[in-house]
Amino acid sequence: MPWKSEAQRRWGNSPSGEKALGKAGVHEWDEATKGKSLPEKIGGGAKVSSEHKANSTKHGGEHYSQHDHEALKRAGHPGHQGGY
Secondary structure (H helix, E strand, C coil), X not given: CCCCCHHHHHHHCCHHHHHHHHHHHHHHHHHHHCCCCCCCCCCCCCCCCHHHHHHXXXXXXXXXXXXXXXXXXXXXXXXXXXXX
């Protein structure tokens, strides 16, 4: 199977990539990709759930973890009384 991007190819040829795929697996992927022009990266980044988007807009774009929400709720912070 060929690499899909330069970033993926670099990871595959790194020590952690070789550990995950094995040297033979990396060689196989390198051979399948030989001579192809690859984009630097694929995709638009991490997907954000609609629930996360809704929660982040409640707080002016600030991103809070579940742990942060619980701590703010215990401290009596306005806007965190209703839970998460």
